[in-house]
Amino acid sequence: MRFEIIGKNNYVVTKAIEDYVHKRLDKVFNSLHENWVISARVLLKQYRDHGKVEVTIPCKGITLRSEASGPDMYSAIDKTVDKLLSQVRKHKEKLTNHLAKKGIKDIYSKQFLKDTEVISKEVLAQELVKSKEIELTPLTIDEAIIEMEMMGHDFYIFINKETNRVNVCYLRSDGDYAVIETK
Template sequence: MLNYNIRGENIEVTPAIRNYTENKIGKIEKYFEDEPNASAHVNLKTYSDHTAKVEVTVPLPHVVLRAEETTEDLYGSIDLVADKLERQIRKYKTKVNRKFRRQHVDELQPIDPDLWGGEEEHEEHSSKIVKTKRFNLKPMSPEEAVLQMEMLGHNFFIFRDAETDSKNIVYKRDDGDYGLIETDEE
């Protein structure tokens, strides 16, 4: 069972908002075989331009789920965050299941298809683009791009190399180091 820590900034967390948030975020519990003893940290913020931001963090034993959304409707932001968290869980479970399957294939043992959740895998491939961002690529060095990526809290960053004028990508590797993808534009 998730324990909820719901905070409001520039907004009073009414019982209706609390119930709606707990019901929407609580839907992720169906993905857990054992009920997690975890806390869902929810921040609800409203701004002077009438937008509402919802941030949710759920630290679990092997993964931290985190999502945030800003829309003009508080309830809409809560819905979108709940959907993001659900996608993250399905993606994580698919990764774990693939690793489980690979281990069994390596050991040449048959696998029961029900164990590896083919349904989640199918859902992952039916993803759609729900948000588009457009921005100008600023010329910088790969080191500057890594700093920008870290400041934004992202795991990758696209930039224009100041020396070669090519579009490149820096990304954070699982081992904690960084990678650089250089492109050749023809």
């Protein structure tokens, strides 16, 4: 297992914090299949009155991501790991239920591509505060929806296994799912 632990905002990662991160993340890794996890990226940020921790664990077929803040770095680490463990439990439940029930694709296929979201001028006027580079993975629409829910996001970008095109699935404001497929 390869850990990348990075201190941001002039935060110096001590040996004690590094050991604590390893110890707490071992609980997450032990609850996953041994072939699923290769590495983990941990960002530690210290602010005046609180610490913030972001953890990203790319796994086979899913990316676990969590962030949390706390009055100190130890409590922020604990909260982040608790969220990750919750995601793992949720993912395992969804996989079990998904195999037992009718596919999500069949349930929501009538709703796909019916709505177009309009971006307001206020959103366009907002400042860009974060930029990410992602690796697109070939997934089915069902797998992408599960991945999106596990990450706690409202949208997910992926390569559709069936069409080999870039797709975006998203959670609509009415609670249904939709997908946008590129040409």
